[in-house]
Amino acid sequence: MANSSGKGPITHVIFDMDGLLLDTEKYYTEVQEIILARYNKPFDWSLKAKMMGMKAIEAARVFVEETGISDSLTAEDFLVEREAMLQNLFPNSELMPEFIPSLFFDQNHGCVSSASREENCVGASRLIKHLHAKGIPICLATGSHRRHFELKTQRHGELFSLMHHVVLGDDPEVKQGKPSPDIFLAASKRFEGGPVDSHKFLVFEDAPSGVNAAKNAGMSVVMVPDPRLDSSYHATADQVLSSLLDFNPEDWGLPPFEVTAS
Ligand SMILES: O=P(O)(O)OC[C@H](O)CO
Ligand SMILES: [Mg+2]
Incomplete structure (x- = not known):
């Protein structure tokens, strides 16, 4: 019933x-911003929305095609480059915070409050x-x-x-x-x-x-x-x-x- x-x-x-x-989406955002900066392009939330949740290779194709860099960087090479950075970040992964990021930003897009992370x-x-x-x-x-x-x-x-x-x-x-x-x-x-x-x-x-x-x-x-x-x-x-x-x-x-x- x-x-x-x-x-x-x-x-x-x-x-x-x-x-x-x-709270791991921020790591994908961080490395994708770094890669796109080389092409003088920003990584924004309209592109993020299309990539998040996808399998890696599917998201990679969206990334190089939507940003217009596929002639310079293939989806496969993008993944190789991204991987090296992600490997260093993922061991730091933490549970999602409950504070709304847009209200509690620090300079790394993390949350700021007087309470502990836990x-x-x-x-x-x-x-x-x-x-x-x-x-x-x-x-x-x-x-x-x-x-x-x-x-x-x-x-x-x-x-x-x-x-x-x-x-x-x-x-x-x-x-x-x-x-x-x-x-x-x-x-x-x-x-x-x-x-x-x-x-x-x-x-x-x-x-x-x-x-x-x-x-x-x-x-x-x-x-x-x-x-x-x-x-x-x-x-x-x-x-x-x-x-x-x-x-x-x-x-x-x-x-x-x-x-x-x-
Ligand atoms: O959101 P998930 O857990 O399906 O993960 C998907 C990708 O690995 C990250 O967007
Ligand atoms: Mg998800």
Whole structure:
């Protein structure tokens, strides 16, 4: 039975990773700005919106073609150049902060507040731990390939170990990256008991390509977009939140958070 808002019933949850659980999109932005500066071109959010969430080679083709540099730099060479820089950055990956970046910038586009990083990054861990504790099957579906996944999650093993399974961008069953539904359909087949109907899934995504992939798979999707993303990309999502802290499981027929005494 659907809940009062008409959404659900949801029995399974799929999480995106980059830009949703981990604050890693800033690393892609940083290295792409460096590469484009060589051609005296800026890297802006209209291009970022088209690339984020995609498999590496698919995003690379968008990058060299949209910027008009494909005669000078092939998608393959772009990836080689980008890789060297990303390898140094990914081991620093942290959980997403809850503060809105546009309001709390520091010079590296990070967040500034008096609270510690750990105090600011509870949205993802609270939700994952809650769903796991309540026995809701959860998994990860990320366009990242295995080598990057390992680097990004090496400091977050305990949290990611709560996922029933992980589907990566270089998984053989993921023929095409987001916005193709491949990755979410592959994820839906790997829970205990075999394939689960798409309409029972709730997907959490930050990227337009990921939101479209979830809808193309027939799933419900909550979008938690970066505030710099044009709001025209919000329309496809079933729900748009500024932070995972704002998610109310009961909106989707999922078990409520425990009320803690203050
Ligand atoms: O957002 P994800 O986790 O699917 O990752 C996709 C790329 O690796 C980064 O945009
Ligand atoms: Mg993402």
